[in-house]
Amino acid sequence: MRGNTNRSSTRRLRAAVGAAAAACALTAALPGVASAGPTAGADGGGAGVERISVAADGTQGDDNSTGASITPDGRSVVFASSAKNLTADESTGGDKVFVRDRRTGQTGRIGYLTTLQPPVISGDGEHAAYPVQWVNDVRIRQYQVSTGRTISADCSAYSCNQPSLGADGRHIALVIRLKPPLTGQRIEVQDWNTGAKKTVATLDHTQVSRPSMSGDGRYVAYQDAQTKDVLVWDRTTGTASGPIEGPAKDAALVQLSDDGNQVVYVAGADTYVHDLRSGTSRLVPNVRGVAIDPTGRYLLYAPNDTSGPSLVLRDLRTGTDETVSTQPATAGTDAVSSGGRDVVFQSTADDIVPGDTNGKSDVFVRRLY
Known part of the structure; x- marks a missing residue:
């Protein structure tokens, strides 16, 4: 941990607020799954690491688990596994x-x-898409x-992928x-309730576009991997703005924050956090951005210098860093x-938690306060 002067009191205050919010959350039980006792790490049990890719009784998975996403309140984690x-x-x-309810x-x-692609989960933990x-x-x-109801997105044009869910x-x-014989791809927003569809962009190639949607579904950030630009579409106007990186950089999208205000992108060896309100970008040098928290304040990144931690969380307001994993992750x-309370990650390391003997990739959550 680097540069955490006067941070402990802030952490304690945020922990109290987060615990109160979690206690008020309304979440339905998974159908057909045996219940287990509460997990301390999900309800204010303090900092530490919890293995997520386990059965209800704590049995470790017998095969690889990867590709996880966590809800804003930290309660639910969706992940892929062949266990x-x-x-x-x-x-x-x-x-x-699989979905794991940490509470x-x-x-x-x-x-x-x-x-x-890995599965994704909605902000309220009620829907998953894959x-x-x-x-x-x-x-x-x-x-x-809560109901086990499933629907398939309308992909009648051919194949669809790269889902991103709203809150x-x-x-x-x-x-x-x-x-075929048509080529290219179309980025769409579809409505679960009405089936209505809106076109975000049409691209004449099939390179990865990585759509990332805000919690209210108003904004969608995406990349044109052919021109190496990052753009943001606004549902209220039906238009896209950008490229947000300007004309001098080749950019790749990482993620749009849940509030729709911050866009993280990578250009060269550096990461940038672009504020859509002010039109300014903050440089985070010599790191690869991985994710941003829903509020847009905390950036998860992987240092380009591989001699240190593999994952680090930065408070963009204070500039302080906290190590998420010192092991390869x-x-x-x-x-x-x-x-920035919880970070979900995957690793094959066998010494992150006690009793990890499966020799497989596991999914973990580190609670930082």
Whole structure:
């Protein structure tokens, strides 16, 4: 940890506020999953590391677990795993999608996954979305945790992938690859309730565009990987602005914050956090941005210098850093809960928590205060 002068009192205050918010959260139980005792780390049990890719009784997964996202309140984590022992009724191999409720200790399987992208979870923990193979194409399945209801996004043009969910799961941003003889892709926002669709952008190539949607579904950040630009679409105007990095840089999108105000992108060896309100960008040099918390204050990054920690969380307001993992570890977008309290990551290291003997990649959450 570097530069944490006068930080402990701030951490204690935020911990009290976060615990109060978690106590008031309304979350429905996963259907068909045996309940386990509460997990201390999810309800203000203090700083530490918790392994997420475990069964309700704490049994470690018997195969690799990866690709996790966490809700803003830190309660629910969705992840992919090919383990066969995380739920009592599971016996098949292959990649599957699981949701872990850190407060109750429940782990539930919600579907099967292709290897294209990891699953994502809505801000309220009520919906998860993930790509599934369907005959000769790929579709996006959206799952409602409390009811088990599923729908498939409308991908009639061909295949769809790269989902991003809003706070309540009503809106989903995704990429649709056009059907031959047409080429290219279309980025869309679809409405779970009405089925309405809005086109964000149409690109004449199929390089990764990484749509990232704000919590209210108003803004979608995306990249044009061919021109190496990052742009932001506004649903109220139906137009996109950008490139936000300006004409002098080649940029790759990392993530849009949940409030829709901060866009993280990488240019060369550096990371930038762009404020859409002021139009200014903050430089975080010699690091690769990984994720930003929903408020836009905390940046998770991987240092380019591999001799130190593998993942670090920076408070952009104070400039202070906290180490998330000193062992080799990786994370994806939506990896940080609100206020930088929790960070979800994956690692094959066997000494992050006691009793890690499976020799596989596991999913962990580090609670920082």
